[in-house]
Amino acid sequence: MRRAIDIALRKNAPMMIPTSGDAGRRNDCYVVYLEDQEGHGRFLANELTEHGLQGKWSVDGKNFVEECSVPYTAFPEFKPLIQHYYGGWTFNSRSISSFILKHLLSYPLWRVAWDRLLQAFFNRRQLTRHDRLRVLKYVLAETVKNRNYIAHETELLTQFYTVRWVFRPDKEELMTYYRLLLDALQESGDLKQAQFGLVLDPKAINTIAQYEQEERRHGQNAATQNGIRFLTVILTLVGIAQAVAAIHESWWKK
Known part of the structure; x- marks a missing residue:
């Protein structure tokens, strides 16, 4: 555990961690917690010393305010939680083996790179506006499932295009279109x-029932028109065949 914490604290996170925008995309820092056996955060590490960890203690598992230190001999009483803020993402490791594996494989690096590649392809797509x-x-459909459903353009966009729409350069246009539609x-x-x-x-x-009825009527009319065209073609072919047969018969009689 000591080795893993040492690696993480070399890039110890600042007090305020940006998680969005350009600042969030430039992130590359760690936050190290020690949790008790029930999974409650008890200690926020700030510095690795000769005898243990220096940091802040939490009584409620949320607010870390009391300055204290945890000796290395007490490490077995805790479970580590190491959060890596990288490229706008947060990678959590709840075991030393998980952290070391991600660190050795540079997992955050290629995971973020892959996601940005997918986003670049998504941004180039021409989205169909419903x-x-x-x-x-x-x-x-959503109201049938939840009577308290509230229609909002951002929720529609997420359902139709996934959350990747948020990072498209034309996101404002998409929001405006669906706002106007609503x-x-x-x-x-x-x-x-x-x-x-x-x-x-x-x-x-x-409204939906009337539209679907009109669609069915339109489909029936289209089917009728297609049938008439098909019958016309057949009759034309039959007429041509009869004409050819008549010409052929008259030619042989000569």
Whole structure:
């Protein structure tokens, strides 16, 4: 444990750790905790000394305020929790073997690099913007599962495109589009304003039913038109065949 803590404290985290934006992407620091056997954080390490760890103690497992030290002989009474803040990510190690393995394999480095590569490909994709009926059907489905469901553009974006939309350069445009779409559904009476946001209005069920009925009618009409075209082609071919047969027969009679 001593060796692992020594490695981590070489990049000891500052008091305030940025976790977002450019500052978060530049992170590369560690926070070392010692937990009791019940998994409650008791000690926040700041410095490795000749006789043990210097840091702060916590009575409630949340606030580390009391200056104290933990001798090396007391290490077996605790379990380590080492948090590595790297590239906007947080990698937790609850065992020395897990920490050493991640450190030797440079796991945070290639894991963040792989994610950024995936994000770059995602950012290059042209996202399909869903129409109002697709959104209305989604809101209906979610309301059936949860009567207190609140429709919001950020939740729609996450469901349709995963959380990667947050890191796209056109995220503001996406948010504006779905905000306008929700406003349009409210204007048409399919959504209504509630205390904490927009919720489904029962009228939406009729809207969806009418649209689906029109879709079925359109499909039936299209099938009929296709059938007529197919029959026309068949009759034309039959007519051509009969004409060819008649010409052939008259030619042989000569």
